[in-house]
Amino acid sequence: MSLESVRAFLAEHAPDVAIIETAESSATVELAAQAHGVEPAQIAKTICLRVGETVMLVVAKGTARLDNRKFKDAFRGKPRMLGGDEVVELTSHPVGGVCPFGLPSPLPIYCDVSLKAFDEVVPAAGSTNSAVRISPDRLAQITGAQWVDVCQ
Numbered sequence: 001m002s003l004e005s006v007r008a009f010l011a012e013h014a015p016d017v018a019i020i021e022t023a024e025s026s027a028t029v030e031l032a033a034q035a036h037g038v039e040p041a042q043i044a045k046t047i048c049l050r051v052g053e054t055v056m057l058v059v060a061k062g063t064a065r066l067d068n069r070k071f072k073d074a075f076r077g078k079p080r081m082l083g084g085d086e087v088v089e090l091t092s093h094p095v096g097g098v099c100p101f102g103l104p105s106p107l108p109i110y111c112d113v114s115l116k117a118f119d120e121v122v123p124a125a126g127s128t129n130s131a132v133r134i135s136p137d138r139l140a141q142i143t144g145a146q147w148v149d150v151c152q
Helices: 001-011 029-036 066-077 084-091 114-119 137-142
Strands: 045-052 056-061 109-112 146-148
Touching: 029 045, 045 084, 066 137, 109 114, 109 137, 114 137
Parallel strands: 056 109, 109 146
Antiparallel strands: 045 056
16 A cells, blocks of 8 residues: 555656665665665665654655754754654555655655755655655655754
8 A cells, every 4th residue: 555655646746756666675774775776875764753743754864863953953852753553654654665755644744954965865665675766856846845954
């Protein structure tokens, strides 16, 4: 279902962006980098967080780590990672396939400026063995993401 929701989203918002399915898992940054022949930093990982009552997605380069001070300054609160069941419930995507595409209901989406180091990034596409290749600016544009600086 999740991969299908991503397919439908891309068909509507970016029909030129193809989903790449691999035989091997790309559920971690390292596995995804190997599967797609890129550096781990070029993987666009999507982190599902809660700040108070607000759930949001932050998309950052694969090797980035959240910077608590920057995050608190940007969002006026401490981030809390969601558990796997809650991530699936809110995004419809399994952990390892979480992406900002094809969500069952809108969530605030933020792209960290760390993505801008690349002409092309590789975010997951709703399953643990699917992804897309897309420019960071296009990723932000089709998902309605805002740019933030919240990583080290």
